[in-house]
Amino acid sequence: MELNVRSLGRTIAAEPGANLLETLRAADVPISYSCMAGRCGVCRCRVVQGQVLSANGELRQPMTGEGEQVLACQSTLTGPVSIEIPEPDEIVVHTARTLKATVVEIADETHDIRRIVLKSAKPLDFTPGQYATLQFGPDLVRPYSMAGLPGDDTLEFHVRLVPGGRVSPHVFETLKVGDAVKVSGPLGASYLRRRHDGPILLVAGGTGLAPALSILRGALAEGMENPIHLYFGVRTARDLYCLDRLRALAETRPGIALHGVVSHGPVPAGLRGGLVTEAIAADWPSLEGFRTWLCGAPAMVEAATILVKRLGIPLEHVYADAFYSTGY
Numbered sequence: 001m002e003l004n005v006r007s008l009g010r011t012i013a014a015e016p017g018a019n020l021l022e023t024l025r026a027a028d029v030p031i032s033y034s035c036m037a038g039r040c041g042v043c044r045c046r047v048v049q050g051q052v053l054s055a056n057g058e059l060r061q062p063m064t065g066e067g068e069q070v071l072a073c074q075s076t077l078t079g080p081v082s083i084e085i086p087e088p089d090e091i092v093v094h095t096a097r098t099l100k101a102t103v104v105e106i107a108d109e110t111h112d113i114r115r116i117v118l119k120s121a122k123p124l125d126f127t128p129g130q131y132a133t134l135q136f137g138p139d140l141v142r143p144y145s146m147a148g149l150p151g152d153d154t155l156e157f158h159v160r161l162v163p164g165g166r167v168s169p170h171v172f173e174t175l176k177v178g179d180a181v182k183v184s185g186p187l188g189a190s191y192l193r194r195r196h197d198g199p200i201l202l203v204a205g206g207t208g209l210a211p212a213l214s215i216l217r218g219a220l221a222e223g224m225e226n227p228i229h230l231y232f233g234v235r236t237a238r239d240l241y242c243l244d245r246l247r248a249l250a251e252t253r254p255g256i257a258l259h260g261v262v263s264h265g266p267v268p269a270g271l272r273g274g275l276v277t278e279a280i281a282a283d284w285p286s287l288e289g290f291r292t293w294l295c296g297a298p299a300m301v302e303a304a305t306i307l308v309k310r311l312g313i314p315l316e317h318v319y320a321d322a323f324y325s326t327g328y
């Protein structure tokens with residue numbers, strides 16, 4: 001059977017029953033991957049003709065002209081199929097690894113958000129916007145997004161307290177400087193695309209600011225000159241944080257616009273009231289030409305995805321690893 005990688009104009013001889021990602025890797029097709037276990041979403045591609053069998057036994061075939069999104073690492077070839085993979089210039093491959101790290105700083109950013117700074121024994125290679133799994137103890141494992149850059153001396157994370165949760169209360173009540181943490185990663189496909197030269201829309205809700213900050217810093221460090229519009233949405237004024245840091249970054253070059261948006265209660269001077277999606281809709285009749293990174297809780301990410309799609313950003317230019325709960 002034949003596997004056609006339409007975006008590259010390549011046809012590969014393949015065996016039915018073979019794993020899609022393994023087949024692409026064996027043929028040196030430049031597809032990014034990380035966890036190889038269906039968790040990180042990095043190996044996402046689209047079936048545009050034919051079908052594949054997903055890990056849960058479903059046959060996946062295109063239902064619309066846009067094709068069917070599948071995870072290559074979780075897909076088995078069943079017959080001739082055509083796929084599209086992300087543009088080759090957009091691909092990053094950092095093989096996920098586990099590093100030992102030590103807590104070197106814990107600081108309150110708000111009443112329920114803490115900045116956790118880790119020093120790892122070896123550097124963690126990642127692209128801004130990615131996340132890692134932090135293990136604080138045998139049953140204390142959750143994903144958190146890197147807020148810094150791969151070249152930093154330390155790894156920075158922002159953790160919000162989820163009352164009644166298992167891991168975030170541990171971070172607030174028990175974790176102390178000097179504790180050991182295992183960092184596994186990097187994971188995630190919502191990373192900075194360096195080749196994009198059009199405008200960038202960064203939408204962050206709460207601790208979604210961590211990956212947004214990393215992407216903003218990454219774009220500046222790369223010398224990218226794109227206009228950048230960062231919308232930072234919070235519930236009340238006391239949930240705002242990092243504003244001075246954001247303002248300092250915005251002053252480093254023209255073309256960076258910051259919008260703090262508060263949905264409930266008094267709105268501090270210079271910020272806006274309402275939902276972050278309402279602020280974007282009010283500012284932009286069209287977002288054609290933009291690429292967008294949506295960072296934070298699933299409900300915000302879902303609402304923002306619907307909005308930006310309606311305003312003209314195709315789904316392949318919408319990047320999001322929503323902060324869904326992975327409680328187990």
Ligand SMILES: Cc1cc2nc3c(=O)[nH]c(=O)nc-3n(C[C@H](O)[C@H](O)[C@H](O)COP(=O)(O)OP(=O)(O)OC[C@H]3O[C@@H](n4cnc5c(N)ncnc54)[C@H](O)[C@@H]3O)c2cc1C
Pocket residue numbers: 131142143144145146157158159160161162164165166167168169188207208210211297321322323324325326327328
């Ligand atoms: C890709 C990714 C990146 C993430 N990055 C960050 C980050 O940078 N900073 C950060 O603070 N969190 C982040 N998260 C969320 C984080 O992994 C945990 O889900 C969160 O800290 C809650 O864990 P917990 O063990 O305290 O709660 P759990 O024990 O997992 O959950 C307890 C209860 O609270 C609910 N719950 C879980 N999370 C939330 C929430 N956010 N809001 C409301 N209810 C919730 C659960 O459904 C459950 O009922 C990320 C998640 C993902 C998937």
Ligand code: FES
Pocket residue numbers: 032033034035036037038039040041042043044071072073074
């Ligand atoms: S490599 Fe396929 S989901 Fe992570």
